[in-house]
Amino acid sequence: MSAMSTAKTLLAEALALPEGDLPANARIGAIEQWDSLAHTRILLALEERLGAPLDAEEAIAIESLEDIAALLVRRG
């Protein structure tokens, strides 16, 4: 499974949206469901997936689907 595909699954679950409804350019501010609680679910799901806490620089950088995929590649 590619990092983008994993990121899409993770984001769709956190936002409670079907994966097919997620645009490739999904980001904070562009999707109504991406609110403060959903953002928390995204970061916690990422930590669970990576098996370690995100550091402050990594957590603050997550603003889009692309950012999630990039992090998964870096930490993969």
Added chain:
Amino acid sequence: MMQRPQGRPVNLTTERFLVRSLVPADACDRWCDWSADPDIMDPLNVPVRRASKDELMRYIARFDNDIGYLMGVFTKAMSLYIGFYMIEVNKMHATANVNLVIGDKTYWGKGVVNEVRAALLDEFFERRGVEKAYGTPLARNFPAVFNYKAQGWRLEGVLRGQCKSVVDGSRLDQYHFGMLRDEWRARKEKAA
């Protein structure tokens, strides 16, 4: 001891909420309960301990609406008290340190923080002489960090190991977010 003169209390209305300076009579059991709830206190790195109403009354009385503001957020519909903002103003530098607690968990994720904070930024930037606002959430306070970003605050720094956790003694990172008055005005103008 000479008492500082009291400033002008804040009294604002947003689309869904009333925001006003608290007075000691606003201390209530609901608020005491928040202080004993780890879900609410841990993200703020404040020890969990049920405060008494007397303690809250004394706490509220410390704020003078001049350099220290403690403002409650009340629903318009039911006048239900759901949280508060604490703002400390440095008059020499025209800065304001903004802190907040939404204690009623049923209002989490409902856009309360930024709706109320927008009204407070308008008030403090346009009517109370503040030129820069800043906030320093814990890096692990993900909802708070989201709200700063969503509202357009600029990340000015990562304060590594800035404070010690009251839960387990580990060192915690904080972010420093800032908003200049001109940036806020430009943002509003763009949105209009």
